[in-house]
Amino acid sequence: MAMAKKTKKTGIEELEYYRINWFPGHMNKAIKEIKSNIKMVDIVLEVRDARSPLASGNKENYATNSDKPYLIVINKTNMADPATVKLWDEWFKKKEESYIFVNALDKTSVKSIVKRAKDILHAHRLKSNPDGVTKTKMKMMILGLPNTGKSTIINRLANRDASKAAAKPGQTKGQLWVKVDKELDLLDTPGVMPPRIDKELHGMWLSVIHAIPDHIVTPDFSACFLIEHLLRIKAAGFKDQYKFETLDGLDLIQACDHIGKIRGCLRPGGGYDYDHIYKIVLNDFRKGLLGKISFGVPPKR
């Protein structure tokens, strides 16, 4: 993290004082490749994270100068707060976006993506070239932020490990065509960050859900932000996982000390090993052990 200047402020306010390079330079190459290959596909699927479906989106950046049918695939629904997912569902419906909520670990859910994409493409062909509606072949480009589940979706559809998936952002390094059957070809792409993140808060969400690598916002920042969020929403999964009697009235330090005690994170010279505590909480959260948690709600307008 590049520090612009030190301040005495704490929490999210302090982040406003840090100039963070959200957009590593090598991603320019990935964006260029996406823009040049978009011509070769019939439909674009943008994979997002259901825990933060707006902040994990990048449509303005991909969809420019392209009239391709576009489907927003909101993945990891099994990790998001169900009540907040409902709010997002209503919001996207009002926006008249083509979207679908899925869980890539569930085969039926993944298959519903293809069905939806076929319907969208069929309607598009009918409108733009009625003679083309007899076409059944479909080439889909799968893009989105890092770690949103693009390769997992592709592997589930292809029924094999065609593209390596991993629990860390930046796994896919180059584009890769994957043939599912004679009707369906998929193009996997490396995860790309939006060139600009308007609000530092959104950057924190993306860091916590691991859509950006830990070296961009350091894990101590992400973990403290996460713990404060879990305390604020009184997350039941967090309370259970670390055997808190109550979350009422607890502050960040008290919560960390309790986790340190429960997990035996002690420093040789005395006191708690906070870096270890941060790592535990982030890892547990990212494995889904702290419950179904969302970040942010749909904007009012």
Ligand SMILES: Nc1nc2c(ncn2[C@@H]2O[C@H](COP(=O)(O)OP(=O)(O)OP(=O)(O)O)[C@@H](O)[C@H]2O)c(=O)[nH]1
């Ligand atoms: N719980 C849950 N985990 C998922 C889901 N989809 C993907 N994952 C996990 O998320 C991690 C990232 O998946 P990938 O498919 O590698 O993500 P990607 O978008 O291809 O990532 P990059 O190649 O880095 O851009 C893996 O550990 C997957 O098992 C989902 O719907 N639910």
Ligand SMILES: [Mg+2]
């Ligand atoms: Mg990938």
